[in-house]
Amino acid sequence: MFATRPLLTGTFGMVASTHWLASAVGMRTLEAGGNAFDAAAAAGFALTVVEPHLNGPGGDAPLIGHRASDARTFVICGQGVAPARATTAAYRALGVDEVPGTGHLAAVVPGAFGAWLDLLARYGTLPLADVLGPAIGYARDGYPLVAAAASTVATVADMFRAHWPTSAAVYLPGGALPAPGARFTNPDLATTFERLLAEAAAAGPDREAQVEAARRAFYEGFVADAVDAFVSGTSVHDATGRAHTGFLRGDDLAAWRATEEPTVAVPFAGVEVHKTAAWGQGPVLLQQLRLLDALGVDDLVRAATAPGAGDAPDGPLTELVHVVTEVAKLAAADRDAWYGDDGEVPLDALLSPAYAAQRARLVGAEADGGYRPGSPDGRTPRLARALVAARAAADAGDARGPGVAGLGEPTVSPIGLSPGDTCHVDVVDRWGNRVSATPSGGWLQSSPVVPGLGFALPTRAQMFWVEDGLPASLAPGRRPRTTLSPALALGDGHGFAFGTPGGDQQDQWTVPFLLRHLLGGLDLQEAIDAPAWHSSHVHGSFHPRTHVPRGLVAESRLGPAVLAGLAARGHAVADAGPWTLGRISAAGVRADGLLQAAANPRGRQGYAVGR
Template sequence: MFTTRPVLTGTFGMVASTHWLASAVGMRTLEAGGNAFDAAAAAGFTLSVVEPHLNGPGGDAPLIGHRAADGHTFVVCGQGVVPARATTDAYRDLGVEEVPGTGHLAAVVPGAFGAWLDLLARYGTLPLADVLAPAVAYARDGHPLVPAAARTVAAVADMFRTHWPTSAEVYLPGGAVPAAGSRFTNPALAATLDRILAEAAAAGPDREAQIEAARRAFYEGFVAEAVDAFVADVPVMDATGRAHTGFLRADDLAAWRATEEPTVAVPFAGVEVHKTGPWGQGPVLLQQLRLLEALGVADLVAAAQGVPAGDDAVAELVHVVVEVAKLAMADRDAWYGDSADVPLDALLSPAYAAERARLVGPVADGGFRPGAPDGREPRLARALVAARAAADAGAPAGPSALGLGEPTVSPVGLSPGDTCHVDVVDRWGNRVSATPSGGWLQSSPVVPGLGFSLPTRAQMCWVEDGLPASLLPGRRPRTTLSPGLVLGDGHGFAFGTPGGDQQDQWVVPFLLRHLLGGLDLQAAIDAPAWHSSHVHNSFHPRTHAPRGLVAESRLGAGVLAALAARGHVVQDAGPWSLGRISAAGVGPNGWLCAAANARGRQGYAAGR
């Protein structure tokens, strides 16, 4: 099997991420004596500077961690909540029936900064100043602007000039779009981080007291005050075509803290796969694994990886995986969220999986079929039903010219970006998987004086009462962010990918090939990928492509033709375009190991 790189192996530590600088910073942190939790935070803060089109300090960051000493496995939820004033009636009073994908109306409490601080306070060892130092340096002294960031700035430059002058000040230095590869600085962000560190140092020498002081500076101090003044008093243009102020206030930030909670897990292929709860889409991966197990996926993988592997065998595996994704994602859209009870035990039960598996037929299904766990009938958002009907009727849809919502993949997999991911394992066996995102430069204007944007996750809520994902003050939007962790007997790995709705699709063939097919981490990442575009996009304007199947051409022309013959509307995404998976962990042989995606020429693993 061809691979772009070797799997890294060693005994000291491993970091894999979607940007080489973040991986290098994580490794630097391990070398300085930090553990996996310190390294993940340092890498995460770095990602918020060097990939501003994909995440920011004011974004979101769900984390999954594993402490090797006692086997404690946990989630730190860095997904901020809907503001107290953001009721469905408040939006309707503005004539807004769907939360726009950009601007103040979509803003929720920033969660990323608090999540990293919570991880450091509970599990880290290094001083906060040491962990933040690389991010501060890259913001102050500059970093090479990645091509995708330059393209993203170019796409929204006119909007910045016309409507979002605070963003123009940061991202259009001298009034021009910065060139790919140029040295890009963000002095305002560096000054913000320096001020937070100064307030932390003033709390005295105690490490945890400093972290708490930094949290107060952000959530109760000058950062919260700047956010309040901007969102409450300065109307900004958004995807509705009108300028609005927003609902987020300083008291929303002050009332919020990152929370620790248990993971959700199912057994599969002799290991346990761990995800976040159903306030995110993480359990949709677990549902897919349950369904695939009921359908005898081990035999399908063996046939597809046989020598030689016929086109029909590969097409059968892809077909079954895609059909399973449609069913699991339909359940996600009907049942997941933080605003109503989610029947998670029933959704993840083997009996329910067996029932749902019987719906997988020999041809591509064109319907939308959420199930009835525990006999409860699904209730779907009216806007979702309308969006589906429009797409099924062939109505065109696309992102607003006023903003890009979430910068996730296009229908054929091409993307100016999506979000970020980082995985870390240290010499003690501690592991972290994190998917920081939100606060995208193209979705929310820069807060004056702070140098970063706000998260726009409220767009994932329905302006309709009584649904699991309804807009409800104090509740979390149903995010797509989905870090993952595999745990075996003394071994296992952190894994994940950016990609919005595709995150828990792209990792399925990766896991099947590694856990069942025997491919190493790098080979499993490099192997051809695919996903269903039949599932509903979680972001404004919530499009879908009936029976759509997006696949890398390396699957082979014969396989793509066989899939089309089964009724899939196949879109060739080119040879190397889908997914940005990375992974780091402990192999069954005891070696530390890591691998990273070569697609897009940004992701790297580092270790020794």
């Protein structure tokens, strides 16, 4: 099987991420004596600097960890909550019936910084200065700005100049567009990190006391004060076409802490696959695996990965892509009807083998054009009125579908209307500790830079419904139903961390990756490199929540026969080109104890390092 690069194998440690500098920082941390938790945090802080169009220290960062010494597997929730003043009535009073995708009205509590500190406090070993130092260096001394970030800045430059001067001051140095690959600095962000370290040092020599002091400085000190003053005192232009202040205040930051909670897991192909609970979309992957188990997909995967599998329109590869796509539609419909942070999600029922067997009977030979959430435990699904209306409009031919361009990377309009995108990092150390993290939010294009801090706020409130009584309804203190989806696959002494950026596609792109690796015999790198696809029939979670009826976006490397076969089955096939979909990375432990890592070649950014 073709692979773009070697599968890294060694004994000391492995780091894979969506940016080569973050991977290098993580490996540097392991070489300095840190463990996987230290390395993941160091890489995560570096990502907030070098991928500002994809995440920031004020964004969101759910992560899943596994501590080898006691086989403890856990989630740290770095997803901030809706402000105390953010009620559906408050939005309606402003004439807003859908949270805009940009600006202050979409702001929730910044969760990323707190999540990394919580990981360090509970499981790390190195001083905070050692972990945060590389990020400060890149922010102060500069780093090469990737082409996608430069393009993002260019797209929103006029809006920055006209409406967001604090962002223009950072991202249009001297008033000019930054060039792709140019050395780029963010002195204000470096200063913010340095002030946080100074607060930490003032707490004395104890490592945990230092971490807590930095947390207080962010959530109760100068960072919270700056956020409060900016959001409450400055009206900013947003996707409504008007300017608004926001609901986020310093007391919201002070009341929030990252939390540790159990994972949700199902067995599949000899491992247990672990995800967050249904405040994220992670269980969508688990539901798909349950459905595929019920459909007996094992033999089909083996046939589809054999030589010549894609040579005929009605061959096993066509059948596999069709079945996986139909399963994704069913799981995503359940997500839209049932997932959220209201405490009433029937997750046990949604993940039960009996429910999966019932839902699997809906998979037919043709592409389904319907929208069919199920009824776990006999309950009646409830969908947002706006989603039902969007569905009806799309089915009537009035969809504003995403097409192909930009999938897997930020899709930004000139007015800053953007779903943004995400980063990912996986780490395994010589002791067998593992971390999978999917930082996101705080995108440079979606929220203005907070004056003096050098970073933007998360706009994740756009994922709430401004309609009461739904699992994902807006409510003070509630987490938005995010798309962020880190993952671990754990067996008896082996397993791997994995994940990808990509919004709604995260838990679609990883399905064929898992099938090919766990059932098809491909190694991690081969499984990442293999052609990807996803359903765009699935509703987007971000404003304006579009979908393409029967849409199937596929890499052309699946082959003309397969694409033709899928079209013949009724899929609205969009050829995305040969290397466009997904940015999966993975790192883990083989059954014989050797460590492995692999990264995505698409976009020429992802990198794995290790020895």
